[in-house]
Amino acid sequence: MKYQVNEKGYYGKFGGAFIPPMLQPNVKELEDNYLKIIQSEAFQKEYKELLQDYVGRPSPLYYAKNLSNKYGTHIYLKREDLNHTGAHKINNTIGQILIAKHLGKKKIIAETGAGQHGVATATACALMGMECTVIMGAEDIKRQAPNVSRMKMLGATVKPANSGSATLKEAVDEALGYWMEDPTAFFLIGSVVGPHPYPDMVARLQSVISEEIKKQLKEKTGKENPDTIIACVGGGSNATGAFYHFLDDEEVELVVVESAGCGVNSGKTAATLHLGKEGVLHGSKTILMQDENGEVIEPYSISAGLDYPGVGPLFAHLNDVGRIKLISVTDDEALNSAYELTRIEGIIPALESSHAVAVLSKMKFKKDQVVVVNLSGRGDKDLETYMKSLKDYE
Numbered sequence: 497m498k499y500q501v502n503e504k505g506y507y508g509k510f511g512g513a514f515i516p517p518m519l520q521p522n523v524k525e526l527e528d529n530y531l532k533i534i535q536s537e538a539f540q541k542e543y544k545e546l547l548q549d550y551v552g553r554p555s556p557l558y559y560a561k562n563l564s565n566k567y568g569t570h571i572y573l574k575r576e577d578l579n580h581t582g583a584h585k586i587n588n589t590i591g592q593i594l595i596a597k598h599l600g601k602k603k604i605i606a607e608t609g610a611g612q613h614g615v616a617t618a619t620a621c622a623l624m625g626m627e628c629t630v631i632m633g634a635e636d637i638k639r640q641a642p643n644v645s646r647m648k649m650l651g652a653t654v655k656p657a658n659s660g661s662a663t664l665k666e667a668v669d670e671a672l673g674y675w676m677e678d679p680t681a682f683f684l685i686g687s688v689v690g691p692h693p694y695p696d697m698v699a700r701l702q703s704v705i706s707e708e709i710k711k712q713l714k715e716k717t718g719k720e721n722p723d724t725i726i727a728c729v730g731g732g733s734n735a736t737g738a739f740y741h742f743l744d745d746e747e748v749e750l751v752v753v754e755s756a757g758c759g760v761n762s763g764k765t766a767a768t769l770h771l772g773k774e775g776v777l778h779g780s781k782t783i784l785m786q787d788e789n790g791e792v793i794e795p796y797s798i799s800a801g802l803d804y805p806g807v808g809p810l811f812a813h814l815n816d817v818g819r820i821k822l823i824s825v826t827d828d829e830a831l832n833s834a835y836e837l838t839r840i841e842g843i844i845p846a847l848e849s850s851h852a853v854a855v856l857s858k859m860k861f862k863k864d865q866v867v868v869v870n871l872s873g874r875g876d877k878d879l880e881t882y883m884k885s886l887k888d889y890e
């Protein structure tokens with residue numbers, strides 16, 4: 497497994513654990529135990545049962561005939577939008593809550609951007625009877641209001657992060673602060689970011705997506721590998737899940753989609769891998785958007801889940817060694833593709849996932865090519881934003 501984290505917690509030169517001394521015991525406890533727990537029979541049994549009967553897995557691999565006709569190729573959608581709570585995030589939260597339970601934790605702290613991770617965490621906490629605090633940027637609380645109501649209904653306390661651009665980065669900053677105040681809590685991270693072992697732990701919990709794609713493609717086409725897999729990247733968890741079991745199959749093209757916001761060079765963007773430089777963000781060495789003084793540049797994206805100035809260390813590495821193809825998609829392109837998918841396939845995608853779908857109109861495909869798009873979530877939470885652009889589309 498060429499692209500796995502090493503014993504020191506690094507992917508090539510990226511990763512590691514850059515954390516204040518107060519948090520070191522927590523992170524060390526997790527590092528010493530996460531693999532043992534994940535590989536134990538008891539964990540595997542409970543995790544697999546919950547993924548099947550509670551989350552609704554396996555999620556379908558849907559052959560999108562109308563989309564395939566339009567682009568003259570074979571397009572499959574991995575339907576993470578059909579999971580309980582509406583996105584891939586639940587695969588990870590169910591796994592981490594079980595790990596927290598094995599470690600004897602009772603309180604959960606989580607950050608959220610689009611609110612999907614917050615909802616998935618609040619859901620897992622309700623199921624396991626744990627106390628749940630979710631930190632969310634004040635700006636995201638406004639633009640993802642339906643998810644805030646869901647979290648409250650599920651019994652979580654939602655705390656606003658007001659500093660900076662009041663989006664995902666600030667939510668992670670402040671969640672780390674709350675964790676320092678209460679180190680007995682378990683920090684349930686929503687993406688493949690943070691100090692080691694979080695990126696590897698989340699990658700393993702999301703890898704069920706690519707495990708299923710292999711099996712489902714084999715059943716449908718006779719071959720387990722597609723030619724191309726496309727996924728959007730905020731921190732990188734849905735893309736990691738979709739790519740995981742294909743990373744070493746170098747003939748499979750892996751396409752990573754970043755949010756260009758108003759344009760990569762507009763100054764209002766979240767195209768981290770296009771513009772970023774090496775630095776440390778939220779406990780790991782990675783690529784992040786920063787100015788000449790090393791100050792983080794505030795990102796911008798119409799999509800709260802992609803509005804992040806960094807990226808998980810695995811993606812910094814995959815980009816560094818040329819294993820991924822990088823494409824950026826603007827707000828307008830994402831909005832158009834959301835309408836296109838809705839009108840020709842009857843599927844309303846999350847704004848994040850719309851970025852992945854938009855790549856279909858930006859790449860050239862062969863007639864017999866097999867393309868999988870990871871549809872990371874559903875668009876219920878984004879209806880207000882979609883309605884604002886309805887007139888432009890029609």
Ligand SMILES: Cc1ncc(COP(=O)(O)O)c(C=O)c1O
Binds near residue numbers: 730731802
């Ligand atoms: C539906 C959906 N897709 C994608 C993302 C981006 O996160 P990640 O890159 O970790 O998959 C989010 C984040 O909130 C999301 O809600």
